[in-house]
Amino acid sequence: MSDIIEEILMAATKSRIFKNRDILRPDYIPDTLPHRENEIRKLAQILAPILREERPNNVFIYGLTGTGKTAVTLFVLKHIDKKTKELNISFQYSYINCRQSDTPYRILSELASSLGIRVPFTGLATSEVYKRIIRALELKKRLLLIVLDEIDFIIKKHGDDLLYKLVRINDVLKNSKVSLIGITNDVNFVERLDPRIRSSLGEEEIIFSPYNALQLEDILRQRAREAFHDNVLGEGVIELCAAIAAREHGDARRALDLLRVAGELAEREGARRVTIEHVYKARDELERDRVQEVVHTLPLHSKLVLLAILALVKEGKITTTGEVYNTYIKICKSVRIETVTQRRVSDIINELDMLGLVNAKVVSRGRYGKTKIISINLKPDILYDALSRDPRLEPIINNIRG
Ligand SMILES: Nc1ncnc2c1ncn2[C@@H]1O[C@H](COP(=O)(O)OP(=O)(O)O)[C@@H](O)[C@H]1O
Ligand SMILES: [Mg+2]
Known part of the structure; x- marks a missing residue:
């Protein structure tokens, strides 16, 4: 009897569809990366001095999400790491994702632990962790490559002090050498970067196209x-x-x-x-x-503006900033929420556009000047469902959705 059950249970654990589902997960790194031969070659050439125990140039890598930046970088580093072990070169790399490790302290403590220094979760000053890293690097000669992936996250939140320290770290080191690879998905971020950092980090640049x-x-x-x-x-x-x-x-x-x-x-x-x-x-x-x-991360007034746009779209109107503002005011009054200015609403519309929730297009109206036309590409139900997770909005949504 138990054989039969065993057989059924075994069959249930085996997928009819997937041989190995994990291969489709984002963190899986395949053995070959089609259509990235040039980028792989370029990065490998930049990093090749490591095999002569020389410090490679810093590299700045940018391009939109999902263009293979992380995969290519880890792929090349895996190969270099293997080669340096064969050649007995004292090289190591430390990969840090700044979206996950999103404070200077966390980044430095990850770096420290990859150098074998134990650092408590909190309690030390960031400068103390930095000192310990320097000490460890001076104790033993090493070639260290630090990869800061999604580097824009740390800079947008905490400024560029840490990055400035890291690009200058070789000035204080006598024994060891450090190189950096910075990666970002945010192409606009590149323009906003402090020129001094841009020029040190971008000794080499690789752009990944879609x-x-x-x-x-x-x-x-x-x-x-x-x-x-x-x-x-x-x-x-x-x-x-x-x-x-x-x-x-x-x-x-x-x-x-x-x-x-x-x-x-x-x-x-x-x-x-x-x-x-x-x-x-x-x-x-x-x-x-x-x-x-x-939608979950939006502030209340952004959600209210989004609701105003949904209400106008439902009436089938071509929607301008002015109309969105008027409807927004009506909605706020109906639930006695204080309103923000038209200027702010206009900014919010731009933010919603950047997040891909609405489309805002500036069109010329001849001698009446320019105006912004706002529309929605998503299915309204998807937006209503997301918004209705906020209990403050429930009565308004019931009203509009009808
Ligand atoms: N050329 C490629 N060949 C195979 N898989 C790829 C290729 N480029 C990207 N991928 C895969 O697509 C996903 C996203 O790539 P990733 O390197 O994380 O992009 P990015 O870091 O640019 O946002 C990953 O699962 C990655 O393995
Ligand atoms: Mg990435």
């Missing part, structure tokens, strides 16, 4: 071979995932997420194959998650 649909297809196909069982992917599935992601600035992460979620939906339904319908459903599900996450 993938096109055909390149994304290659990337997906290669990952799908290992991730899915044979003949599980229906016709057009890979092409559709690639096309959707290509339309959104060529983000490989988006493409892989779509494929993974489509597979998960197929599996949950007990389907034998993944179809393009699963991909469309996956797109909606991912969009829902993304919108919910973004």
